[in-house]
Amino acid sequence: MTEPSIVFDRVGLAFGGEAIYDDISFSVGRGEFVCLLGPSGCGKSTSLRLIGDLLAAQSGSVTVDGKSPSEAWQEVAFVFQSPRLAPWRNALANVLMGVELRMGRDEARRREPRARELLSMMGLADAAHKYPSMLSGGERQRVAIARALAVDPAIVLMDEPFSALDPNTRRRLRAEIESIWQRTGRTVLFVTHDIEEAIVLADRIVLLSNKPTRVLESIPVTAPRPRRVSGNPELDALRDRLQRLFQSLEHIAPEDSAS
Numbered sequence: 001m002t003e004p005s006i007v008f009d010r011v012g013l014a015f016g017g018e019a020i021y022d023d024i025s026f027s028v029g030r031g032e033f034v035c036l037l038g039p040s041g042c043g044k045s046t047s048l049r050l051i052g053d054l055l056a057a058q059s060g061s062v063t064v065d066g067k068s069p070s071e072a073w074q075e076v077a078f079v080f081q082s083p084r085l086a087p088w089r090n091a092l093a094n095v096l097m098g099v100e101l102r103m104g105r106d107e108a109r110r111r112e113p114r115a116r117e118l119l120s121m122m123g124l125a126d127a128a129h130k131y132p133s134m135l136s137g138g139e140r141q142r143v144a145i146a147r148a149l150a151v152d153p154a155i156v157l158m159d160e161p162f163s164a165l166d167p168n169t170r171r172r173l174r175a176e177i178e179s180i181w182q183r184t185g186r187t188v189l190f191v192t193h194d195i196e197e198a199i200v201l202a203d204r205i206v207l208l209s210n211k212p213t214r215v216l217e218s219i220p221v222t223a224p225r226p227r228r229v230s231g232n233p234e235l236d237a238l239r240d241r242l243q244r245l246f247q248s249l250e251h252i253a254p255e256d257s258a259s
């Protein structure tokens, strides 16, 4: 691995007496694309919240480029499962929203050409003036991705960003994210519970256990990109193995609708 960007060092966290993490350690290298895969409720979203300084660890430490999350939040951008766009802003203004909140209106105005470029990178060159209600679910999620990139973050955190989309849109957006990542070299931590998605996208898959959560395996995926799982014996075998592991985890997971 290259120089680490995100480091979880023996992190412990409990909510109301229930241990989520007991003693979890893992890291993400600078420029690396890591998929965090694990059963529902194991603390995937929680780990992103720790990195983004929306929550603090109770023991151990989380560092982001050698700094505490509270010092590093400017370097981090989020893409959530639902796009969370402002309905009263058009697509362009939504893309610039993060810039405006972090760096002010003047900077947002200066970055307008860049925002348009990002929209066109996401296949939305003609949609800059459209409001969220005029966009499809997939288009809204693309706006949210462009918004995350518009702040020019060193680190992009994605929390099951494609799970609400239909399979075709999902496949297309995966390919787009992969190609943007290849061009921009950002560090990406991508949460998913879709095994095939993790295999297609990841440099490395970090597989999490049930609570109290620890890292079960850290699996480098070295197959050349773009990848197709079916028809590739090595990736097929990896999928089968992960599926078996995952089934045993989901099987003993407590009734929990958290996602």
Ligand SMILES: Nc1ncnc2c1ncn2[C@@H]1O[C@H](COP(=O)(O)OP(=O)(O)O)[C@@H](O)[C@H]1O
Residues within 6 Å of the ligand: 015, 016, 020, 038, 039, 040, 041, 042, 043, 044, 045, 046, 047, 256, 258, 259
């Ligand atoms: N603010 C909170 N207060 C209490 N429990 C929480 C809170 N946030 C998450 N949890 C619990 O922590 C566990 C991990 O949640 P989460 O990180 O959302 O899981 P995942 O994203 O892996 O599905 C779940 O059991 C969830 O119910």
Ligand SMILES: [Mg+2]
Residues within 6 Å of the ligand: 044, 045, 046, 159, 258, 259
């Ligand atoms: Mg989650």
